[in-house]
């Protein structure tokens with residue numbers, strides 16, 4: 001029952017988006033997945049509520065227990081966390097088999113990622129580049145920079161797309177690369 005936690009101290013880096021897309025990708029593969037919303041803002045729960053009706057999210061989205069525990073017995077639990085340094089973030093890191101840190105791929109984004117990597121250093125961690133503009137080489141440069149410091153970076157970047165932005169509050173149709181990201185994460189989980 002692996003646990004993946006999406007963590008970044010900074011807001012708006014695609015934690016919730018990545019959590020929903022990865023859960024969708026897992027569900028499509030026949031994995032019994034749940035999404036645990038540990039953000040007091042309840043963004044993932046809100047997403048699920050907004051998607052109810054014709055095309056609901058095909059997996060359960062549940063609020064986190066406090067203290068954070070996972071004992072649902074599902075094949076995969078994905079935890080979405082709030083930005084900041086709240087206790088629940090520490091708990092989501094401690095409980096995770098693998099921490100995924102989504103970040104943009106600019107020099108400023110890289111500056112902002114180090115504090116998060118410090119608090120996840122005691123757990124297996126992988127950086128996911130999101131909102132990437134393929135017209136620039138920034139993603140490659142940032143990947144090389146992070147890997148030079150010993151930080152694992154997933155090979156699949158998530159491109160900045162209008163379709164991802166519009167998918168908020170719906171069941172994502174196109175996975176926009178998150179299926180490949182899930183493949184990498186499942187591969188990494190075998191080794192942790």
Ligand SMILES: Nc1ncnc2c1ncn2[C@@H]1O[C@H](COP(=O)(O)OP(=O)(O)OP(=O)(O)O)[C@@H](O)[C@H]1O
Pocket residue numbers: 010011012013014015016017018039043081082083130131132158159160161162164165166168
């Ligand atoms: N690949 C992408 N392309 C375009 N827009 C994106 C992409 N990924 C995320 N976004 C948009 O970026 C915004 C922030 O995403 P999201 O809410 O997932 O971030 P977050 O890290 O969960 O934020 P918070 O810290 O506030 O919880 C949203 O409007 C979302 O639709």
Ligand SMILES: [Mg+2]
Pocket residue numbers: 015016017039043080081082
């Ligand atoms: Mg969020």
